[in-house]
Amino acid sequence: MLDTRSELLEKIRLGEDSFFELKEVKFAGGKVRGPSQEDLADELAAFANSAGGVLLLGVENKSRTVLGIPVEQLDAVEALVRQACEDSVKPALAPIIERMTLPDLSGIEQPVIRVAVARSLFVHQSPGGYLHRVGSSKRPMPPDHLARLFQQRSQSRLIRFDETPVPRATLSELDESLWRRFAPAQSADAPEVLMAKLAMAAQDDQDVWRPTVAGLLMGSRHPERHLPGAIVQAVAYAGTDVVPTGEGAYQRDAQDITGPLDEQIRATCAFVRKNMQVAAYKRAEGGRVDVPQFDMTAVFEAVTNAVAHRDYSMAGSKVRLRLFDDRLELYSPGMLPNTMTPESLPYRQAARNEALTSLLARCPTGDDELANHRSHIMDKRGEGVSIILSRSERLSGKRPEYHLNDDSELVLTIFAARVEQAV
Incomplete structure (x- = not known):
């Protein structure tokens, strides 16, 4: 929608309509003074609640003149747009934000920002309420229209x-x-x-x-281009907290893991294997035994569950793995489906993403150590949580814990074995 310069210039000439909004960006004291975060949220939510549209920042509406945005302020304006979409719209929006140049009246190329919003599967609330686009303006939706829209879009989500x-x-x-x-x-x-x-x-x-x-x-090699947050953000910390307690680096390693999901699962397991401690001990009868901090089969099951069952409709939310000296934390976006609770996870089974889990069930494990546990990444037996709990507790002596953050994120904590005291 309005992807090319020529299309944008023609639309600027014609002016705003149901799919197009122009806004001048004003500054004072080096800060963005207009439009406000709330105004941007209202405009973008109205597009999402309607048929989608494009907001062009850096163009004055009445005169339809390209004024541009100072290059040094582009980061601030883009940050304002992101904050509007993530903090002021419920559920959050994930627009396409593009920097480009357009000619002003003198023919000089001026930086502008194009924000494209697709028609949403959800109904979005912004500071102005539930808005939709009527011609060149945003309007509150009448109660009957809002009721129909909720019904239509909830029905469309019967398709997973x-x-x-x-x-x-x-x-x-x-x-x-x-x-x-x-x-x-x-x-x-x-x-x-x-x-x-x-x-x-x-x-x-x-x-x-x-x-x-x-x-x-x-x-896709880069699913995050269209699905923001479709990555695993992995960090290995020095110590037992994210806050540095002394001098030196408090992060030992960090990686944003991208690519197809089966590759993300393998790479995340490799990150844990690389960064966890492993103690080697001599057996009394001869030979050596290695004792790791974490059972890699349990880690594999945990990462697979987090990636396969997370809620991908939560734009920008990512799977996060935090590795500490005494524990591993895994954060997976989304509520638990079908009235499940953290306590019922070992006993019940529910797949949020059935197409996805079906494809993962056809992907080889691709890891010699883990292949002894399972030939393919997913199975349909629903034994993953029980494996995570039993194998981790056997190694560390402490049972892993599940809990929910704000009913929107499932957190798993796996406690590390004390390798320095291993026998």
């Missing part, structure tokens, strides 16, 4: 989120070597039909073929 097409993503962004690994060796179907059978592609409201959420997560 991981099977929904991703706006603006194209099938060309899927790596053929990645999605073909799930397809039959011999098939006369067209590529888009094959991908649809795998739930990796679907047609949008305009009958355009798009990758699904599952398709991007398993078939």
Whole structure:
């Protein structure tokens, strides 16, 4: 939508409409004084509640003149847009934010910021309430319209989120070597039909073929380009706290792990293996035994569950792994599904992302040590939590703990074995 310079210049000439909003950016004392965070949130939420649209920052509305944004202020303006989407809109938005230049009246190229918002699967509330776009302005939705919109969009989510097409993503962004690994060796179907059978592609409201959420997560080298937060953020800390207690670096290692989800799982396990302590002891009868801080089979199960069952509709929220001297913490975005509780996890089974887990069940473990435990990454037996609890407790003597943060993030703590006292 309005992706090219020529399209934007023509729309500026014609002025605002249901899909297009212009805003001048004003500064005072080196700070952004307008538009406000609340105003941006209202505009972008109104687009998301309607059919989507583009907000162009750096253009005055009435005169339709390109004024630009000082280069040194672009970071501040972009940060303001992100804050508006994440802090002032519920549920949060994940727009496409692009820096580009357009000519002013003198023909001089001026920096502007283009913010594109797709039609959402959700109904969004902003500081102004529940707004939608009517022509060139945003308006509060009448109660009957709001009720219908809630009903329509809740019904659309009866299709699981991981099977929904991703706006603006194209099938060309899927790596053929990645999605073909799930397809039959011999098939006369067209590529888009094959991908649809795998739930990796679907047609949008305009009958355009798009990758699904599952398709991007398993078939793209960079799913985070369209699904912000589709990464694992791993950090190994020196000590037992994130706050440095003395001099020197308080982070021993850090990595943003990207790529298809099966590669993320393997790389996250490799990060833990590299950064945990392992003690070597001589046996009385001869030979050596290695005692690690963490049972890698339990870590594998925990990382797999976190990546496979997280809520990918929570834009910008990422799986986070924190490795300390005495414990490993794993944060997975999303509430527990189907009335499950942290206490019931070992006894019940529920898959939030069925298309995704089906694809992961066809991915080889790809790790010699872990392959002895399981040949493929996922199984459908629902034994993962029990394995995490039993194997970790056997090693460290302390049972792992699950709890919820604000009903929006599941946290698993696995306690480390005291390797210096291992026998």
